Amino acid sequence: MLNLSHLSKTYADGTRALTDINLSVRESEIVALIGGSGCGKTTLLRLIAGLDRASAGAIRLDGETIHEPHPAVGIVFQEPRLLPWLTVADNVAFGLDHLDRNERKARVAHALEKIGLAEHGTRWPRDLSGGQQQRVAIARAFVMHPKVLLLDEPFSALDAFTRASLHEHLLGLWEETRPTVVLVTHDVQEAVTLADRAIIMQPKPGRIFDELPLALARPRDRAALPFESAVRRVLAALDQSLNPVQASPQRERDREAAALWW
Amino acid sequence: MTGQGTIQSPRQGWSSPQGAAALAAPSPAGKRRAFDGRALLGFFLPVGIALLWEAAVHFGLAQGRLVPPPSRIAATLWALARTGELWTHASATLWRILAGFVIGAGAGIAVGALSGSSETLRRVLDPTLQALRAIPSIAWVPLFILWLGIFEASKVALIAVGVFFPVYLGIAGAILSVDRKLVEVGRVFRLSRAKLARRILLPAVLPEAVIALRSGLGLGFMFVVAAEFMGASEGLGYLLVDGQQMGKPDQILAAIIAFALLGKAADSLLVFGTRPLVRWQDVARERL
Numbered sequence: 001m002l003n004l005s006h007l008s009k010t011y012a013d014g015t016r017a018l019t020d021i022n023l024s025v026r027e028s029e030i031v032a033l034i035g036g037s038g039c040g041k042t043t044l045l046r047l048i049a050g051l052d053r054a055s056a057g058a059i060r061l062d063g064e065t066i067h068e069p070h071p072a073v074g075i076v077f078q079e080p081r082l083l084p085w086l087t088v089a090d091n092v093a094f095g096l097d098h099l100d101r102n103e104r105k106a107r108v109a110h111a112l113e114k115i116g117l118a119e120h121g122t123r124w125p126r127d128l129s130g131g132q133q134q135r136v137a138i139a140r141a142f143v144m145h146p147k148v149l150l151l152d153e154p155f156s157a158l159d160a161f162t163r164a165s166l167h168e169h170l171l172g173l174w175e176e177t178r179p180t181v182v183l184v185t186h187d188v189q190e191a192v193t194l195a196d197r198a199i200i201m202q203p204k205p206g207r208i209f210d211e212l213p214l215a216l217a218r219p220r221d222r223a224a225l226p227f228e229s230a231v232r233r234v235l236a237a238l239d240q241s242l243n244p245v246q247a248s249p250q251r252e253r254d255r256e257a258a259a260l261w262w
Numbered sequence: 263m264t265g266q267g268t269i270q271s272p273r274q275g276w277s278s279p280q281g282a283a284a285l286a287a288p289s290p291a292g293k294r295r296a297f298d299g300r301a302l303l304g305f306f307l308p309v310g311i312a313l314l315w316e317a318a319v320h321f322g323l324a325q326g327r328l329v330p331p332p333s334r335i336a337a338t339l340w341a342l343a344r345t346g347e348l349w350t351h352a353s354a355t356l357w358r359i360l361a362g363f364v365i366g367a368g369a370g371i372a373v374g375a376l377s378g379s380s381e382t383l384r385r386v387l388d389p390t391l392q393a394l395r396a397i398p399s400i401a402w403v404p405l406f407i408l409w410l411g412i413f414e415a416s417k418v419a420l421i422a423v424g425v426f427f428p429v430y431l432g433i434a435g436a437i438l439s440v441d442r443k444l445v446e447v448g449r450v451f452r453l454s455r456a457k458l459a460r461r462i463l464l465p466a467v468l469p470e471a472v473i474a475l476r477s478g479l480g481l482g483f484m485f486v487v488a489a490e491f492m493g494a495s496e497g498l499g500y501l502l503v504d505g506q507q508m509g510k511p512d513q514i515l516a517a518i519i520a521f522a523l524l525g526k527a528a529d530s531l532l533v534f535g536t537r538p539l540v541r542w543q544d545v546a547r548e549r550l
């Protein structure tokens with residue numbers, strides 16, 4: 001289990017990027033962090049990845065405190081960040097030094113197949129489209145079999161079609177090792193497609209505003225009513241987070257009605 | 263010296279990515295592009311002038327005493343080659359360049375790597391080196407002669423100094439400009455410092471390192487001439503001086519042509535030898 005308690009981060013320039021974040025993520029749970037820019041979403045992932053130090057509070061993974069990159073935690077950044085001098089297959093194999101050659105090859109080949117790039121192993125990253133590059137980045141994280149996988153708006157630069165197919169690739173990979181996933185996204189549809197729970201964040205200082213369970217059966221049908229009503233609930237909560245003063249009883253009732261609806 | 267930025271601004275001048283890609287290996291590797299007839303246009307001017315001059319001398323319109331016609335230069339070159347003189351001089355020159363290049367580039371890589379990878383070392387080393395760089399390198403000649411004598415050692419030292427600075431600047435600048443985001447990938451995968459250097463920093467700086475070595479080599483060729491001017495009994499630079507003293511412009515031009523050919527050959531060899539290291543850049547270049 002991933003546990004964040006009283007986590008705060010104030011940058012050297014005084015920016016309070018996060019204050020008092022408390023969050024527990026179950027094993028194999030997929031959690032979506034939603035919120036506008038500046039809510040501290042990236043900061044939160046960087047803390048969990050051990051790339052930055054928290055100003056206060058603690059991050060624990062199965063009881064173990066994280067304060068530097070941990071072998072069981074993987075991250076996919078907003079940009080693919082592939083190493084341009086390595087082929088696609090070598091990029092995927094980047095963290096697999098400790099395996100022997102055959103095992104490494106097998107794991108890479110399997111991952112490439114899962115992301116639909118089996119034929120592209122010998123190509124250079126620059127030969128791939130943005131969506132393909134991002135898939136390689138996801139495969140590079142997955143082959144490590146992380147317990148926790150952090151995804152920072154990995155699909156935000158892509159068009160809607162590419163995004164939908166990447167969601168399937170992602171879930172396909174997730175099924176295999178079922179890591180805990182923390183996914184940052186701007187896209188409510190994406191959150192409802194992928195996550196078991198939506199965490200809505202607010203800026204200045206960055207904090208958690210609300211959380212909503214998204215306990216829909218998988219595979220999820222975007223056209224089905226439960227999906228749509230879940231999207232609406234998340235949108236309603238987002239509206240409220242943007243405009244909390246106007247959180248009138250009317251809105252509350254809308255929200256309850258929406259909840260009843262599904 | 264030619265177009266090196268200071269290490270504080272490594273992206274200036276020709277260390278821009280496209281420039282880097284183009285310079286790290288000028289012609290497309292692998293797939294050859296279809297031959298483009300327009301490339302021949304570049305020959306139009308020099309060949310035309312050479313033919314005109316040849317004709318002018320041939321028909322007595324000009325004497326060609328100070329500016330010999332191409333045929334006479336070719337004959338001189340051929341005579342020098344046949345007697346073996348050309349090889350003696352060329353190999354003396356090449357040997358000096360090689361020694362100076364190895365020493366200068368080796369030192370440039372080592373010091374550049376130190377200065378590029380440690381803030382503290384950079385603060386210690388860089389100001390002094392920048393100050394030394396401001397001295398025209400030829401100004402060292404008298405000192406080198408006093409210290410090292412008039413034979414090979416002082417010549418090699420001068421060439422090494424000429425090679426050192428562009429290599430130092432190029433390497434330090436390349437390390438400083440490595441994408442921090444890729445370094446972070448190394449951190450995520452928990453690479454040790456040594457592995458980070460080998461698996462991320464080294465490949466990231468290679469293209470710019472090749473450019474630095476190429477400009478170092480170019481300066482090596484420049485400085486070998488200066489070195490051989492200061493008194494040599496063999497070498498292409500000696501042929502130049504000798505041609506001037508004996509009033510043989512054809513010999514001077516023959517030596518210049520030999521320099522040009524050797525310089526181009528050495529540069530191509532360097533590009534060819536380092537191509538496997540920067541092969542991944544070919545893709546980018548073909549798209550330019």
Ligand SMILES: Nc1ncnc2c1ncn2[C@@H]1O[C@H](COP(=O)(O)OP(=O)(O)O)[C@@H](O)[C@H]1O
Nearest residue numbers: 011013015017036037038039040041042043044
């Ligand atoms: N390295 C940094 N130094 C100072 N302030 C930062 C730094 N990184 C982010 N911030 C600030 O912290 C806040 C949260 O940023 P970030 O975590 O990137 O938000 P998000 O990913 O939700 O857009 C923003 O106000 C941002 O300007």
Ligand SMILES: [Mg+2]
Nearest residue numbers: 041042043152
């Ligand atoms: Mg962000």
